[in-house]
Every structure is written in structure tokens, then in C-alpha cells.
Amino acid sequence: MSIRWEAVIGLEVHCQLLTREKLFCGCPTTFGGAVNDHTCPICLGFPGVMPVLNGEAVALALTAGLALDCRVRSPSVFARKHYFYPDLPKGYQVTQYEAPILEFGHLAIEVDGASRDIGIRRIHMEEDAGKSIHADSGATLVDLNRAGVPLIEIVSDPDLRSADEAVAYLKALHEIVRFTGVCDGNMEEGSFRCDANVSVRPVGQRTLGTRTELKNMNTFRGVQRAVEYEIARHIQVLEDGGRIDQETRLWDENAGRSRAMRGKEDAHDYRYFPEPDLPPLVVAPDRVEAVRAALPELPRAIRRRLVEDHGLSTYDAAVLTGEPALVRWFDAAVAAHPNAKALCNWLTTELLGRVPVSALAACPVTPERLARLVALIDDQTISGKIAKTIFEKMLLSGETPDAIIDAEGLRQVTDTGAIEATVRAVVAANPAQVAQFRAGKTTVRGFFIGQIMRQSGGKLNPALVNEILDRLLAQATDQET
Ligand code: ADP
Ligand code: MG
Ligand code: ZN
Numbered sequence: 001m002s003i004r005w006e007a008v009i010g011l012e013v014h015c016q017l018l019t020r021e022k023l024f025c026g027c028p029t030t031f032g033g034a035v036n037d038h039t040c041p042i043c044l045g046f047p048g049v050m051p052v053l054n055g056e057a058v059a060l061a062l063t064a065g066l067a068l069d070c071r072v073r074s075p076s077v078f079a080r081k082h083y084f085y086p087d088l089p090k091g092y093q094v095t096q097y098e099a100p101i102l103e104f105g106h107l108a109i110e111v112d113g114a115s116r117d118i119g120i121r122r123i124h125m126e127e128d129a130g131k132s133i134h135a136d137s138g139a140t141l142v143d144l145n146r147a148g149v150p151l152i153e154i155v156s157d158p159d160l161r162s163a164d165e166a167v168a169y170l171k172a173l174h175e176i177v178r179f180t181g182v183c184d185g186n187m188e189e190g191s192f193r194c195d196a197n198v199s200v201r202p203v204g205q206r207t208l209g210t211r212t213e214l215k216n217m218n219t220f221r222g223v224q225r226a227v228e229y230e231i232a233r234h235i236q237v238l239e240d241g242g243r244i245d246q247e248t249r250l251w252d253e254n255a256g257r258s259r260a261m262r263g264k265e266d267a268h269d270y271r272y273f274p275e276p277d278l279p280p281l282v283v284a285p286d287r288v289e290a291v292r293a294a295l296p297e298l299p300r301a302i303r304r305r306l307v308e309d310h311g312l313s314t315y316d317a318a319v320l321t322g323e324p325a326l327v328r329w330f331d332a333a334v335a336a337h338p339n340a341k342a343l344c345n346w347l348t349t350e351l352l353g354r355v356p357v358s359a360l361a362a363c364p365v366t367p368e369r370l371a372r373l374v375a376l377i378d379d380q381t382i383s384g385k386i387a388k389t390i391f392e393k394m395l396l397s398g399e400t401p402d403a404i405i406d407a408e409g410l411r412q413v414t415d416t417g418a419i420e421a422t423v424r425a426v427v428a429a430n431p432a433q434v435a436q437f438r439a440g441k442t443t444v445r446g447f448f449i450g451q452i453m454r455q456s457g458g459k460l461n462p463a464l465v466n467e468i469l470d471r472l473l474a475q476a477t478d479q480e481t
Helices: 055-067 163-179 220-239 285-293 299-308 314-320 324-336 340-354 357-362 367-378 384-397 401-408 416-429 431-438 444-455 462-480
Strands: 005-016 078-082 092-096 102-111 114-127 131-134 140-143 150-156 192-202 212-217 247-252 257-263
Touching: 005 163, 005 220, 055 102, 055 114, 055 150, 055 163, 055 285, 102 163, 114 163, 163 192, 163 220, 163 299, 192 220, 212 220, 212 257, 220 247, 220 257, 299 314, 314 324, 314 340, 324 340, 324 357, 324 367, 340 367, 340 384, 367 384, 367 401, 384 401, 416 444, 416 462, 431 444, 431 462, 444 462
Parallel strands: 212 247
Antiparallel strands: 005 150, 005 192, 078 092, 092 114, 102 114, 114 150, 131 140, 192 212, 247 257
16 A cells, blocks of 8 residues: 655745844845945954844834734844855854744634644744855855845744645735735845745654755745645655655756755754844833734735625735735725725726736825725716726826816716707617617617717716616507507
């Protein structure tokens, strides 16, 4: 009988904190800049300098941890983690080791409609390393702009059981750090990076199998493929009678496979010891409570609110929570006019069809103006069709819907007398079609509607046009018989 295997995955996620300054010095954290421009004696690791902990970074770490239901550890302790690498100027990284600032959290994920709780083992603060640039000449150059930028590392328990679950967890985490303003979540620029620890074991076995650690995935899709590949590779090796070595492997996105990078270091290889230049970090209970009280609404709660309070579909709720800015935009629009469904449709199909989310803030169609447009449809000042034309003009001219309607005389006609006059004229002018209708060819009704709308420039209220046309056609038929 062949063995049934179970995959076990734990993720280590590095998030760059959205502070203006680095973790232990005042250098800017902005991406790019001239090479080595954002550096000073502290982040270059000159001898004799003293680090000063950035309080803003502590606040963001606490925010992330409390959003993930972690317990705050006070005091927490910074430690030196030694390794030799050209982009690490001090020869050690300042991180937290035995006493991380946050522990024992969890995050709910949803896969195939089922919800599961994934444990967060720890979140610790640390500084980023610099970047090695491999030049065409064969030389390796070093850019230390990123050295000393504040990070948190969020370490999960080995609770994930498939690549799908790993990606669901990563997306849930990504969403939370972005909605709390802890991290911009940019995977391409490396401000949100993930290492995946993967092992397999026979179903029913309690002890964990030997794991490998995957690095270098830059997209959710990459994580999905890498984890799937690695699970299959483990199973293959074991079924062929081989053995998995604990090692760090590099995911090669183009080749679609992982390859061995280095053997796994043990903690003792790093010669950890407490950072003597930084005192233990004490976080007072009232500070914890202040951060907790200031936590913004989290994406899951927002989705629930959009569905339960505003009657949106779960699909629409998920689209809106794809971006914090979209939720803010939508909430502002609904506050101005409470037709949530219509506003969501206009926003997600019409507006986002023309304007990328990143440009919404500068778009002349503001939440208030779109709300006004929908309000004008709802009170029958304009038809839905005319509204599309007005919408285009709002985008191009930057005018308000009312100004466009007034300037172009686009107000919908709801006066039954006026509508009836137009309908009557069209019916009278087309006796041949009336005869066809009488003979039972009811599809010519569409012809009449088309004629009426063309003559009136689409401004007649469609419901009233339908009602009056039906009445007049019925009369014409009655008169004949
Ligand atoms: P290290 O100190 O070597 O980084 P940790 O024990 O802190 O190792 O674990 C790092 C990550 O690996 C965690 O997310 C953890 O859940 C995961 N992990 C640990 N052991 C296994 C295993 N056997 N299989 C899969 N994931 C594991
Ligand atoms: Mg680790
Ligand atoms: Zn500096």
C-alpha cells in the first residue's frame, strides 16, 4: 500500500515598516535614491557609533502584532546575529532572538469556504541588510541604502497544509499589514517578502518531517508554484528511498524549480548575544492599549460590514477590500448617497475601467460627485443611459453632474403629457409598423422604442415611455377590431 503524505508549511514573512527613518538612525527609508546616499556612520557600521531605537517602528510593530492577536512581551531584547556577507557592514544584524516583542498570535484564513486558524509563533523587529549588485563586469557592488531599514519578521506555526493555504495565509497577512498602514506590501520592491518552510510526513504521523526553506519568491503565484513544487519533490525523494536534507533552497521562477543554496545554519552558528548598545525594550501597558484603541477596521470586518450593512455581494466586498483606498472611496460615496449597490457598480465597473486605483485620489470624479450622479438617477432627473454620457463628461471636463446637465439640457422628461405627445407622433408616423404589431409581430415594439428615444435624445423616462407606448398600441389594436 502506498503512503499518503501530508504537507506541513510554515512561513516567515518580512515586512518593511512604513517609517520615514531607519531603525537606529535618521537616514531616510525611501526606495531608490543614488547608491549609498541614504547612509550615515550608524547604518554603515562605523566603530564607536550608538544606535537609537526608532519609536515609530515600535508603534508599527505593535500595530501589526495587535491586529494579529499577539501578546506583547515586555521587555523584549535586541540581539546581534553574526554572519559574514558583503551587504552587512557591521558583520552582524541587530534583530530580536529569544525575547521578541510579540508572540502567540493567530490569523484566520479561508480556503474552499472553510475557515482555519493559523498560529503566529512570534513577530520580531530587526534591521534590513543592504543590497549586492552583480555588475556585468563580474564585480559585485554594494548599495547600503536599505541597510538599517526597519523590518518585522512574522513567523507562523507549522500549521499550513497545502500551497493554497500558504497563499491564503500570505494574502490575509498582506491585507492586514496594508490596511493597518504598517507596510506598503510591495512584493516587487521587496518590502513584503516570504520564505517558506516545507516538509511532508505520512498522514497520521505526529512528528514533523525534515524541512527545507525556500527563498526568492516575489509573487503570490511564485509562492504557490514553489510550495507545490517542493512538496512534490519531497514526496518523490522519500518514495524513492532517499532522504531530505535540511537546507535552504532558491526558487527559480523561470525554470519552475528549486535548487540547493546552502545547508541550514543552526542558531549557534550565528553567535547570538544581547545587543549591548540597546537597553531592553519596555512597552508600558497603557501604550499597548493606546495602540489597540487606534487599530483601524480590519479587512475581514470591513467585508462583513459591506455585506451585512450595505447588502453588497461577497464578490463585490472582496473587490473593494482589494485596496484600502477603494474602501475609503466607497465609504465616502455611500455617506453622500446611500445607494451602496449602484455606487459599487459605478465604482468597480465604470470608474475603475477608466482610472487605475492609484490615480483615484486625483480623479475629477470624486466620491461625492459620483454619489450625486447616482442620486440624480434615483430621483429620475436623468436616465441610467444619459448618466453614462454625463459620467464620461465628468471624467473629461472635471465638471459636476449638475453643471453638465444644465449646460446640455439633459434633464429627464417625466412629464406624462410631453411623453405622450412624442409617443403619439411616432405611432402616427409609422402605420406600417402598427399594422405589423396588430398582426401579432410584437417585436416591432422595439422599433417604436428606438424611434421614440432617438427623437427625444434619450431624455424621456423609459418606464413612462414603455407604459404609454403599450397603452397607445393597445388602443390602436382595439380600434381595429
Ligand atoms: P529557525 O529558527 O531555523 O528559523 P523556526 O523553528 O523558527 O526555525 O521555524 C521557522 C519556520 O519554519 C516557522 O514558520 C515554523 O513554523 C516552520 N517550521 C519549523 N519546522 C517545520 C517543519 N518540520 N516543516 C515545516 N515547517 C516548519
Ligand atoms: Mg527563521
Ligand atoms: Zn543611517
